[in-house]
Amino acid sequence: MELSGVDDTVRVAGPLRVPTVQIHPTLRCNLLCMHCYSNSGPHARAELPVAAVCQTIVDASALGYEVVSWSGGEPLLYGGLTQALACAKQAGLRTTITTNGYFLTASRVAKLSQTVDLIALSLDGPPELHNRMRGSARAFDKVVNAAKQLREAGIPFGFIHTLTGETWEHLVWLADFASQQGACLLQLHPLEFVGRAVTSMHAVLNDEASLAKAYLLCLAIARRYSGSLSIQLDLLHRDDLANRPELGYADNQPQIARSHAPPQCLSLIVVEADGSIVPISSGFSRAFRIGNIASERLAEALPRFLMDRYGVFRALCREMFEALMAPGGPVLFNWHERVVEWSRSSKMSEAQLVVGEAS
Amino acid sequence: MSPDTSIEGELLRVLRTGNFEKEYLNELVRAAVEFHREGLRPVKVFPLGIPVVDGVEIRGVVAAKSLVSLLGKVLIETSRTAGVSVFPYGIPNPEIFRVNVRLGGIGAHAM
Numbered sequence: 001m002e003l004s005g006v007d008d009t010v011r012v013a014g015p016l017r018v019p020t021v022q023i024h025p026t027l028r029c030n031l032l033c034m035h036c037y038s039n040s041g042p043h044a045r046a047e048l049p050v051a052a053v054c055q056t057i058v059d060a061s062a063l064g065y066e067v068v069s070w071s072g073g074e075p076l077l078y079g080g081l082t083q084a085l086a087c088a089k090q091a092g093l094r095t096t097i098t099t100n101g102y103f104l105t106a107s108r109v110a111k112l113s114q115t116v117d118l119i120a121l122s123l124d125g126p127p128e129l130h131n132r133m134r135g136s137a138r139a140f141d142k143v144v145n146a147a148k149q150l151r152e153a154g155i156p157f158g159f160i161h162t163l164t165g166e167t168w169e170h171l172v173w174l175a176d177f178a179s180q181q182g183a184c185l186l187q188l189h190p191l192e193f194v195g196r197a198v199t200s201m202h203a204v205l206n207d208e209a210s211l212a213k214a215y216l217l218c219l220a221i222a223r224r225y226s227g228s229l230s231i232q233l234d235l236l237h238r239d240d241l242a243n244r245p246e247l248g249y250a251d252n253q254p255q256i257a258r259s260h261a262p263p264q265c266l267s268l269i270v271v272e273a274d275g276s277i278v279p280i281s282s283g284f285s286r287a288f289r290i291g292n293i294a295s296e297r298l299a300e301a302l303p304r305f306l307m308d309r310y311g312v313f314r315a316l317c318r319e320m321f322e323a324l325m326a327p328g329g330p331v332l333f334n335w336h337e338r339v340v341e342w343s344r345s346s347k348m349s350e351a352q353l354v355v356g357e358a359s
Numbered sequence: 360m361s362p363d364t365s366i367e368g369e370l371l372r373v374l375r376t377g378n379f380e381k382e383y384l385n386e387l388v389r390a391a392v393e394f395h396r397e398g399l400r401p402v403k404v405f406p407l408g409i410p411v412v413d414g415v416e417i418r419g420v421v422a423a424k425s426l427v428s429l430l431g432k433v434l435i436e437t438s439r440t441a442g443v444s445v446f447p448y449g450i451p452n453p454e455i456f457r458v459n460v461r462l463g464g465i466g467a468h469a470m
Binding site: 169171172175208209212213215216217219220221223224237239240243331332 | 374375391393
């Protein structure tokens with residue numbers, strides 16, 4: 001089992017093993033999921049210009065990033081996806097897509113087979129629960145069909161599950177289902193209380209006990225499926241962070257920006273649907289925006305961010321680290337969600353905004 | 360549908376129906392994290408005393424150089440440790456030990 005942050009091969013800073021650029025090319029989606037962190041849905045129309053996306057991919061590869069990960073919105077509704085995937089492959093990057101599976105027909109899968117390394121299918125639980133969360137009576141059948149198409153095409157795939165205070169009880173079912181479908185990965189990502197979840201998921205928020213139960217169940221599940229199904233739980237334990245603060249960029253080493261390659265300073269950057277480039281996760285405070293691909297290249301924006309503002313970013317992470325480590329702090333937590341929340345509420349963000357306005 | 364009698368199925372039943380204190384769950388998780396950090400792999404979690412569950416056991420394999428540190432932390436920092444057993448793998452792997460740590464204190468609630 002992999003737990004976020006318990007990764008012995010981590011390079012220099014951050015919880016991610018492989019330097020990754022995550023792209024949300026559109027917020028358009030055919031579904032209106034109850035837990036959607038980005039408020040995606042059929043109403044959204046805007047999408048990133050494919051030329052800018054391709055330029056960003058080329059720049060990311062030149063900077064040393066190794067994976068481009070597509071999310072959304074529903075990325076298969078992005079008109080430029082085929083071109084952008086081909087561009088990523090040409091640049092030598094590995095590619096992953098997170099999708100609800102609706103549009104993975106045999107012909108679409110055949111087209112993707114040359115340019116996608118891994119597809120993650122969103123799965124909320126057994127049929128009734130999945131369909132309820134997705135607001136569609138056909139959603140579960142679509143996932144099953146997508147898995148069949150991917151299996152037959154030989155494209156590695158996994159399932160990504162939004163873990164809630166209700167769904168930890170389905171973890172055994174989820175692992176069994178994923179294994180039966182031939183998946184190689186089951187990723188469990190705790191519900192984030194943002195986006196549509198704020199209005200519709202309050203009753204099933206994770207509490208400390210449900211996260212602990214999920215953690216223990218994952219240990220048992222990982223044992224059963226060892227070697228065939230990788231279980232990834234996106235939780236960090238406070239002891240792990242205390243022992244390895246570099247996992248949360250909290251090891252007081254902002255100077256690495258002057259001596260290390262960008263991916264070693266910031267292992268995950270995110271391109272949001274409005275073109276903003278932010279560190280770590282979608283929703284990160286715009287006060288720490290690295291740039292915008294609509295108006296500048298990643299190759300220029302990221303080095304500038306690392307030179308000028310990386311120190312403040314690291315100070316923000318250190319500030320949150322100290323808050324987490326304070327007596328009475330949480331035992332298990334979704335570090336990504338925490339740092340996004342922190343970035344939006346810290347006084348450092350206000351100071352950064354003032355600096356940004358002045359410049 | 361027949362009940363799931365696998366280890367993880369039993370553990371799910373225990374966690375679902377047991378009236379666990381938050382502190383007990385946190386101790387279990389902390390012990391598992393500690394084992395992982397000391398190189399104990401794979402970490403396994405088992406309910407004990409089926410059908411009347413009265414504890415949880417965490418099992419794994421650890422290198423000799425980490426054994427003293429691990430046991431020190433388990434015995435001192437995990438207050439509900441009900442028993443520890445260490446089995447040397449012996450030749451041809453004399454530097455490897457299997458460690459089972461039992462954490463009790465669930466009580467009669469976990470039926």
